[in-house]
Amino acid sequence: NNECNRLRSLVARGHLYDRDSCGYxxxxxxxxxxxxxxxxxxxxxxLGVDEVTNGGVTALQRAAMMGRDAIVELLLANGANAAHRDADGRTALHRAxxxxxxxxxxxxxxxRADLRQVEDERHQKPFDLVRDHVSDREQLRCLLRVSEVDASATSTTSS
Structure with missing residues (x-):
C-alpha cells in the first residue's frame, strides 16, 4: 500500500531511527x-522492538493500550520485553x-507477564485493572487460571 511504500522510502533514506520530540x-x-x-x-x-520514549514507553505498551492483539503478538514473537516498566511503573499488561x-x-x-505482583506508581496491579475493566467474568476466570498455572510452573522450576 501507499503508506508502506512511503515508509520503505524513509527507511531507505536512513530515517529508521528518527524520533519525535517525545521520543516516539x-x-x-x-x-x-x-x-x-x-x-x-x-x-x-x-528497528528494535524495545525502543523507549522519553517516558519509557515501548511499542508493546502502545499496542496493548489500544487492544492491537495482532501487533502485541508480533512484537512478543520478535522478543519484546513483556515485563518492561515505563516511568510510571506500568507494564504492557497494566495498559491492556x-x-x-x-x-x-x-x-x-x-x-509470563505478571498479573498479580507488579504494582505501578499508583500501587495498582494488572489484576486489579483486569477485574475492574473486563466485563466477561468467564473469560476473566480463565485468564486468572492461566496466570495461576503459569505462576506455579515458574515457582516449581525456580526452586
Missing part, C-alpha cells in the same frame, strides 16, 4: 494505530488491562 519512533506510532504491515516492515528493517483488552492480556500472560 515510527514503530510506536504504527503499533498504536494498528498498522501491522508497517510494524513488520520496521522490525524487518532493524486498563483498556479491558482481554486478548492482549491473554497474550501477555502467556509470555
Amino acid at each position: 519512533t515510527a514503530l510506536h506510532y504504527a503499533a498504536r494505530h494498528g498498522h501491522l504491515e508497517a510494524c513488520r516492515l520496521l522490525i524487518t528493517a532493524g 488491562a486498563e483498556g479491558g483488552h482481554l486478548r492482549c492480556c491473554q497474550l501477555l500472560v502467556a509470555h
Whole structure:
C-alpha cells in the first residue's frame, strides 16, 4: 500500500531511527494505530522492538493500550520485553488491562507477564485493572487460571 511504500522510502533514506520530540519512533506510532504491515516492515528493517520514549514507553505498551492483539503478538514473537516498566511503573499488561483488552492480556500472560505482583506508581496491579475493566467474568476466570498455572510452573522450576 501507499503508506508502506512511503515508509520503505524513509527507511531507505536512513530515517529508521528518527524520533519525535517525545521520543516516539515510527514503530510506536504504527503499533498504536494498528498498522501491522508497517510494524513488520520496521522490525524487518532493524528497528528494535524495545525502543523507549522519553517516558519509557515501548511499542508493546502502545499496542496493548489500544487492544492491537495482532501487533502485541508480533512484537512478543520478535522478543519484546513483556515485563518492561515505563516511568510510571506500568507494564504492557497494566495498559491492556486498563483498556479491558482481554486478548492482549491473554497474550501477555502467556509470555509470563505478571498479573498479580507488579504494582505501578499508583500501587495498582494488572489484576486489579483486569477485574475492574473486563466485563466477561468467564473469560476473566480463565485468564486468572492461566496466570495461576503459569505462576506455579515458574515457582516449581525456580526452586
